[in-house]
Amino acid sequence: MKKIKLLRTIVAPIYWFVLCWYRSIFGYSQQEKWVYQNENNKLSNNSFPKIIWIYWDSAERNFLVERCISQVRKLCPDYDITILNRKNVIEYVDLSKINYELTQATLSDYIRLALLRKYGGVWMDASVFLLQDLFWVEKNIKNFSTLLFYTDLCTLDQNNPVCESWFIAAKKNNDFINDWFLEFELCVTSSNPYLYYKDYFNKKDIIQKIPNTDYLMIYVAAEIVKSKKKYDIVYLNSKSTGHYYNYKFCANGWFIARNLLFKDKRKVYNPKLIKFTSDIRDYINKYLEKGNYDINSVVGSSGFNKGSSFDEK
Structure with a gap:
């Protein structure tokens, strides 16, 4: 053995x-796989707020995150872009119910739903690197209240895919975002948020293949509310876009860095955007910090002011 x-x-x-x-x-x-749930033509007259919300709260400088934010500003000049941290977020969101012993990831999950519930717009993680503007979002959300990505890995029912939360576009007065927020709030304000959904671990009819009910609570909360009510949501699979390189190279940081930092961007696939997970983000950040990259690569070619970090709004 x-x-x-x-x-x-x-x-x-x-x-x-x-x-x-x-x-x-x-x-x-x-191949992009779109899923359109309960299209509602009446929503076509509902305006989509051109607001982008990004939250980053770290004492250490992160060169990749700075490039990600620089790309957002470069490609979305017609959007109101707000960069938040633990100090200024209270100007936009009430955190009085929140226990500050929550992990940074869980706090960020709460903040994104609270912001979208109140203001609408686009939430994107600070480690999302745009390669296109957001016209494709505006086009596809027209007859829907919400647009987000789904996880290919956790989805069993292709007609009802499992939501991811690193990029969410939402119109105001949104039933799905409101219900998702209220469900998730019950979790994070409970006596033990990380055990709150433990009874759902084997309920594959609801959470499908979500592996960590003690970490991916925001995913579980979304699937719970979706199991009770129908919503008008449009999904795009993350395997073809944000997580394309993670799937392609099995989350191997060396191969991902090789393609995005050292190959000419014209010779590799350029999805709409790239979501850098924490382990890959740290790997690539080390190369950027040392200035070790090709200026014609996907990430290396991004316009960036090397002399300063990003500014809050």
Whole structure:
């Protein structure tokens, strides 16, 4: 038995490395999969607020996040862009019910739903790197109240995909966002938010393949409210866009950095946007901090003022 485990330990990294090389040479599916739920033509007259919300609260400078925010400003000049942190967020959101012992990720989840409930607009994580403007959002949300990405990995029912929360576009007075917020608020204001959804772990008919009910509580909250009521939502699969490179290269930071920092951007796939997860973000940030990248690469070619960090609004 020990020999089998040892063999797996040796073989697994080799397998994933070979798979990444194969996909690097022969490509990977770029097919976008859209899901349109309960389209409502009456919503076409409801204006979509051209507001972008970004929250970043870190004492350490992050060169990748600075480039991400620079891209937003460059590609979305017609949007009102607000950069928030723990100090100025209270000007926009009431956090009086929140226990500040919550993790940064959970606090950020609460903030995004509270902002979209009150103001509408676009929430995007600070580690989202835009490669296009947001016209595609404005076009697709026209007859819907909400546009977001879904997780290919956690979705069993392709007609009712599992929501992700790193990019959400929403109109004001939005039933789905309101109900999602209220459900999630019950969780985060409970005596133990991280055990609040433990009874849903095996309820695959509701949460499908969400793996961590003690971490992805915002995902669970969305699926709970969707199981009780129909909403007008448009989804795009993250595998073809935000998480394309994570799927293609099995979340291998070296391969992702190689394609986005050291290859000419004209020779690699440029999705609408790229979502950098925390482990990959740290990996790429080290290269950027050292100035080790190709200026013609996807990330390296982004316009950026090297002398300063981003400013709050």
